[in-house]
Amino acid sequence: MATARRAAVSTIRPLITPEGVDLRIKLADAGTRAAAFLLDFVIIIVTAIVITIVALFGLAGLQGEGAQPLFIVWIILIFFLRNAYFIVFEAGRRAATPGKRMLGIRVASRSGAGLSVDQVIARNLMREIEIFLPLSIILGRSEMGLADTLSTIFGLVWALLFALFPLFNRDRMRIGDLLAGTWVVEAPKLALVEDLSQRQNARAFRFTQAQLDAYGIAELHKLEEVLRRDDYFALKAVAETIGRKIGMTIEPVDSRAFLTAYYGELRAQLERKLLLGTRKADKYQR
Amino acid sequence: MNALAGKDAVRQSLASFRSEREADWKAFEALLARVEKRAPRTLSEDELLSLPLLYRSALSSLSVARATSLDNALVGYLEALCLRGYFYLYGARRSLRQRIGDFFLHDWPHAIRDLWRETLLSVVLTFVGFGAGYWLVTKDKGWYDAIIPPSLAGGRNPDASAEVLRQVLYDGADSNFLSGFAAYLFTHNVQVAILAFALGFAFAVPSVLLILMNGCLLGAMFQIYVAKGLGLELGGWLSIHGTTEMFAIALAGAAGMRIGTRIAFPGELTRMTAAADAGRVAATTMVGVTIMLLCAGLLEGIGRQVITSDVTRYAIGGFMLTLWICYFYLFRVVRHGDR
Numbered sequence: 100m101a102t103a104r105r106a107a108v109s110t111i112r113p114l115i116t117p118e119g120v121d122l123r124i125k126l127a128d129a130g131t132r133a134a135a136f137l138l139d140f141v142i143i144i145v146t147a148i149v150i151t152i153v154a155l156f157g158l159a160g161l162q163g164e165g166a167q168p169l170f171i172v173w174i175i176l177i178f179f180l181r182n183a184y185f186i187v188f189e190a191g192r193r194a195a196t197p198g199k200r201m202l203g204i205r206v207a208s209r210s211g212a213g214l215s216v217d218q219v220i221a222r223n224l225m226r227e228i229e230i231f232l233p234l235s236i237i238l239g240r241s242e243m244g245l246a247d248t249l250s251t252i253f254g255l256v257w258a259l260l261f262a263l264f265p266l267f268n269r270d271r272m273r274i275g276d277l278l279a280g281t282w283v284v285e286a287p288k289l290a291l292v293e294d295l296s297q298r299q300n301a302r303a304f305r306f307t308q309a310q311l312d313a314y315g316i317a318e319l320h321k322l323e324e325v326l327r328r329d330d331y332f333a334l335k336a337v338a339e340t341i342g343r344k345i346g347m348t349i350e351p352v353d354s355r356a357f358l359t360a361y362y363g364e365l366r367a368q369l370e371r372k373l374l375l376g377t378r379k380a381d382k383y384q385r
Numbered sequence: 386m387n388a389l390a391g392k393d394a395v396r397q398s399l400a401s402f403r404s405e406r407e408a409d410w411k412a413f414e415a416l417l418a419r420v421e422k423r424a425p426r427t428l429s430e431d432e433l434l435s436l437p438l439l440y441r442s443a444l445s446s447l448s449v450a451r452a453t454s455l456d457n458a459l460v461g462y463l464e465a466l467c468l469r470g471y472f473y474l475y476g477a478r479r480s481l482r483q484r485i486g487d488f489f490l491h492d493w494p495h496a497i498r499d500l501w502r503e504t505l506l507s508v509v510l511t512f513v514g515f516g517a518g519y520w521l522v523t524k525d526k527g528w529y530d531a532i533i534p535p536s537l538a539g540g541r542n543p544d545a546s547a548e549v550l551r552q553v554l555y556d557g558a559d560s561n562f563l564s565g566f567a568a569y570l571f572t573h574n575v576q577v578a579i580l581a582f583a584l585g586f587a588f589a590v591p592s593v594l595l596i597l598m599n600g601c602l603l604g605a606m607f608q609i610y611v612a613k614g615l616g617l618e619l620g621g622w623l624s625i626h627g628t629t630e631m632f633a634i635a636l637a638g639a640a641g642m643r644i645g646t647r648i649a650f651p652g653e654l655t656r657m658t659a660a661a662d663a664g665r666v667a668a669t670t671m672v673g674v675t676i677m678l679l680c681a682g683l684l685e686g687i688g689r690q691v692i693t694s695d696v697t698r699y700a701i702g703g704f705m706l707t708l709w710i711c712y713f714y715l716f717r718v719v720r721h722g723d724r
Binding site for chain 2: 116174217
């Protein structure tokens with residue numbers, strides 16, 4: 100629990116708006132970013148293959164008549180796909196490529212100011228040495244049948260060195276991020292969900308003051324998570340645990356109703372304390 | 386007041402806090418979704434004016450919710466909403482036309498002027514490489530094959546006759562693959578330039594080597610032509626596009642060197658800030674380099690094959706060089722003379 104909380108805190112960075120509110124941005128973790136990149140990579144490759152197939156069909160259809168304009172269009176399209184894909188999407192309004200968008204992350208300026216185009220360009224040109232150069236070394240070698248182990252190993256080590264760079268700094272920055280003064284943050288689109296304490300219960304539960312003093316805010320948030328997930332077995336297990344702690348016996352069919360009622364009462368109790376100036380962080384705090 | 390009644394009162398007031406403001410949050414969310422997809426032009430005047438107001442009300446709701454509510458989902462929702470609003474409203478974007486105008490009128494020449502020291506060094510290094518390549522091939526013909534890979538030389542080697550060498554310079558006017566060739570050259574050169582830039586990250590060493598090698602190649606090539614008395618002709622053949630291309634590659638190398646040296650010697654700034662500053666100047670330069678290489682590719686792929694007169698080739702090359710220098714270094718004097 101303690102380690103988990105420390106890990107969560109370490110990826111949160113303050114972002115004070117001009118209005119004086121700290122928005123506490125959360126940095127995207129390395130796994131999410133790798134997944135986003137893979138998604139983009141797949142999109143690029145598939146698009147490139149589609150363009151090439153269309154070009155080849157065009158070539159067959161034209162019988163070499165309009166081969167030259169076709170070749171120009173093809174080479175320029177592939178060039179743009181490789182170099183402009185990331186730049187165009189990240190310079191757009193949502194500052195994220197389709198892959199990043201799918202995973203709810205975006206690029207932001209470390210200073211908190213607006214993201215400028217030169218920053219986007221700087222961070223994406225570095226991709227050339229991070230990904231494409233080692234990749235083309237390896238591909239080029241194997242293509243020529245000269246796959247001598249040393250250069251392949253060199254390429255791999257290089258690729259790994261740069262690919263793992265984000266793991267070696269606190270802010271999870273790529274080399275491109277470092278040079279552009281950017282980082283990648285979580286910017287999920289969340290929907291407003293129902294307030295659990297407004298749920299009406301068929302069966303009323305009554306709790307004493309002592310029973311409500313058993314838990315603090317950390318446990319309340321866990322309970323909220325369980326209730327929102329609405330998994331029968333999780334509800335049953337949690338209801339049993341809480342029942343044991345506060346000295347109540349709960350029938351398995353009642354666990355959801357019981358937890359909802361307990362959540363509502365506990366939250367009201369803790370919120371009232373909050374208003375009066377005591378923040379009971381967890382069950383250990385008196 | 387007993388605790389039970391107090392709890393119910395708190396629960397009531399928090400429920401009404403949410404129900405009273407919920408409409409504003411939803412309206413803000415809907416507006417954001419629209420402006421993120423389409424230009425703000427599509428909003429009516431009222432909607433546009435309400436955007437910052439709704440943003441501020443969402444921020445204040447967030448502050449209240451953080452202080453009083455323990456509903457994690459609600460706080461999370463408001464945080465995400467405010468962050469989206471913040472990024473949109475303080476993103477301060479200008480229209481595309483304005484940005485392009487600024488780039489050509491101000492940013493590009495400014496970045497190049499900012500890099501003058503590195504550019505100078507880059508040009509000097511090219512000449513040093515040139516001298517070295519020339520000298521090496523003069524001393525021993527064997528160096529030629531070491532410097533220029535045979536696949537690139539295309540039959541131009543120290544033992545080739547003057548006739549063959551001359552043919553390469555003036556042939557090719559009949560080729561109908563010119564513009565395709567130009568497009569290929571352009572994309573190839575840009576990849577090389579990006580490499581020269583990106584490799585600067587390793588404390589500028591690879592960039593310096595790349596620039597030196599580039600000069601070396603040129604020097605070796607020149608030597609075999611000069612030895613056959615074709616130096617002037619090769620100069621014309623190269624200069625028609627070479628003034629633009631070599632300048633662009635020198636600039637890309639300069640951008641790489643700037644990054645490498647700023648990371649190694651950040652001066653008074655922190656290393657991070659210094660790197661970020663250098664990265665932005667270098668990125669602007671690289672966009673400019675891409676444009677220059679596009680010009681060079683067109684000149685090389687089309688101009689050089691069509692124009693076979695030495696004088697015209699030199700004139701075009703000289704004109705392009707003057708054009709770039711005036712644009713980068715003198716343009717400011719014309720436009721901001723009194724500032």
